[in-house]
Amino acid sequence: MTVKxxxxxxxxxxxxxxxxxxxxxxxxxxxxxxxxxxxxTGLNLSFAVGDVPDRVRENRRQLKKWLxxxxxxxxxxxxxxxxxxxxxxxxxxxxxxxxxxxxxxxGVGLLIQQADCQAVxxxxxxxxxxAAVHSGWxxxxxxxxxxxxxxMEQHYGVDPADLRAVISPSLGPCCAEFTNxxxxxxxxxxxxxxxxxxFDFWAITRSQLTAAGLLEKNIETVGICTACSKDFFxxxxxxxxxxxxxxRNGSVIALGTCR
Numbered sequence: 146m147t148v149k150x151x152x153x154x155x156x157x158x159x160x161x162x163x164x165x166x167x168x169x170x171x172x173x174x175x176x177x178x179x180x181x182x183x184x185x186t187g188l189n190l191s192f193a194v195g196d197v198p199d200r201v202r203e204n205r206r207q208l209k210k211w212l213x214x215x216x217x218x219x220x221x222x223x224x225x226x227x228x229x230x231x232x233x234x235x236x237x238x239x240x241x242x243x244x245x246x247x248x249x250x251x252g253v254g255l256l257i258q259q260a261d262c263q264a265v266x267x268x269x270x271x272x273x274x275x276a277a278v279h280s281g282w283x284x285x286x287x288x289x290x291x292x293x294x295x296x297m298e299q300h301y302g303v304d305p306a307d308l309r310a311v312i313s314p315s316l317g318p319c320c321a322e323f324t325n326x327x328x329x330x331x332x333x334x335x336x337x338x339x340x341x342x343x344f345d346f347w348a349i350t351r352s353q354l355t356a357a358g359l360l361e362k363n364i365e366t367v368g369i370c371t372a373c374s375k376d377f378f379x380x381x382x383x384x385x386x387x388x389x390x391x392x393r394n395g396s397v398i399a400l401g402t403c404r
Contacts, residue, residue: 305358317370
């Protein structure tokens with residue numbers, strides 16, 4: 146499996162990642178490009194961080210253009226485990242109270258907004274269903290990714306063995322420090338402690354996916370830590386330099402054909 150980095154035109158310096166484990170249109174976007182100003186400089190895709198709304202709308206419009214999408218549906222994330230089936234979409238929407246989106250409608254991009262949390266993108270090329278899941282440590286604790294697989298099984302008849310998954314750039318084991326992990330994280334996560342108080346949430350998510358029935362060979366981890374890489378917005382990095390004020394990266398998946 147291969148992770149690929151893409152670049153826009155010289156006049157449009159957006160950059161994003163894809164992986165060949167998923168054949169559906171998708172992208173995990175860096176913070177470069179876009180029209181937002183400091184401290185959201187670049188491709189901020191969130192309305193909830195204090196950016197100028199018109200700039201966010203334009204950033205989202207450009208994202209749709211780059212991936213060839215008709216509409217964009219975003220999760221108004223609350224670090225919970227609620228999922229929503231998205232069908233019959235005729236305009237862009239943001240759905241508050243949900244951290245996971247699932248659809249079989251072509252041309253509709255499912256957007257997760259993140260600044261260290263994981264986006265987990267799922268694709269069933271047999272049943273032609275996609276999902277996008279927001280999974281921070283609270284979502285991981287509630288196994289929202291496994292719940293998404295179960296919802297795809299129940300609603301669309303998906304066989305988990307057919308699913309492909311990619312874990313986006315997010316907080317890596319180098320920076321995922323949890324000093325109160327005995328109170329915050331379940332005992333089942335503790336074997337993924339790579340050094341005192343630091344955890345490998347990429348490995349935790351892979352374990353949750355395989356427990357839900359995915360094949361190990363069908364799971365890709367991009368393996369880029371957002372706190373380390375200045376190519377991405379990072380809340381943990383911003384806490385040290387900007388009082389935690391920063392933009393949100395976007396990870397998107399859809400059914401259809403990329404332009």
